[in-house]
Amino acid sequence: MYLRHLKLIDFKNIKEFETDFSQINCFVGNNGVGKTNMLDSIYYLSFCKSYFSPNDTSSIREGADFFAIHGDYVLKGTAEHFSCTLEADGRKQIKHSGKLYKRHSEHIGRLPSVMVAPNDQSLITGGSENRRRFVDIIVSQQDKTYLNNLIRYNKAVEQRNKLLKNYLKTRFLDETALDIWDEQAAFYGDDIRQRRREFFAGFAQPFRKYYDYVSCADEQVGLDYRTYEGGLLDLLGRNREKDKLTGYTTVGIHRDELEFGLNGRPIRYYGSQGQQKTFLLALKLAQFDYLYEHLGLKPLLLLDDVFDKFDFQRVSKLLQLISQQHFGQVFLTDTHIERVESIIADEFKDKTKIFRL
């Protein structure tokens, strides 16, 4: 998969931009010039939403009525055009070779991309919901049943919590209704747990490989999936009295934890900034491998400020890695033109394009 040509109109601070891309593309410039916005526009065309801004219309340039993103891709040898426009009233249109998608969800997964950004640090240092979301997003990109089951599970738990909360207030509990939601939650919960287990079974190995490669150190990293034991229906029954006291559902896959370990200890407490960043990068590169394997396309790698806080050795190892045949097209940002020029070895110069913004 290759993004040959990109054209932007009024996307964030970018009024107009049009260019051809190479295999490795570096956006260089001072803070605030729009480097991250460039990566975000590519991400937007993949996922119909910004990686950074939850509010859709805030991606329209201030004072403009709409934005447009046009991309000419080569997918499995065929040239394909994709576009996305967003109007100030929130109307969004995604087109594939001029044809409008009925649903945006039909587009997701067509143009796989993996973003690595500084604020991803919350994946390591933040609450467990960040780590569950990381897994959920990867798995649902290639497994629509997973996503549907997750939605149904969340709905069952939500309804269950409503009954429990109501019980705290009124001392009345519709136990029959609770039984029904228990069954629903257990049915979907057990399935999601199984799919998460399968995911980790395949994900751990490439993750370790990438960590070892970039860190060049003898460190033991681990991903430990912690979930409930046994069947969820039985467990919900056994926890019912407890749930009635707390007013919410205390067991299930919404409480799953993914423990990130370094030398046997949680990395969020014991890892240095550099180690945490390497860990994050390894997770994202393993995500690349997973998507490549399941979708049959090499995702675009979008690396925002990844060289920051890395020593020279890690930077050059990383660049060596992403220039290999295994990876496809790469887009990265940096504030230092000298750093970018010095780390791009002569052998990669002819497949690299530097954009000074």
Ligand SMILES: Nc1ncnc2c1ncn2[C@@H]1O[C@H](COP(=O)(O)OP(=O)(O)O)[C@@H](O)[C@H]1O
């Ligand atoms: N909708 C918008 N309209 C105009 N400017 C915007 C919009 N959204 C973000 N910006 C501006 O974009 C700039 C940040 O760009 P960014 O890509 O994060 O810079 P950097 O080069 O540091 O990565 C900020 O100055 C911000 O105000």
Ligand SMILES: [Mg+2]
């Ligand atoms: Mg930036």
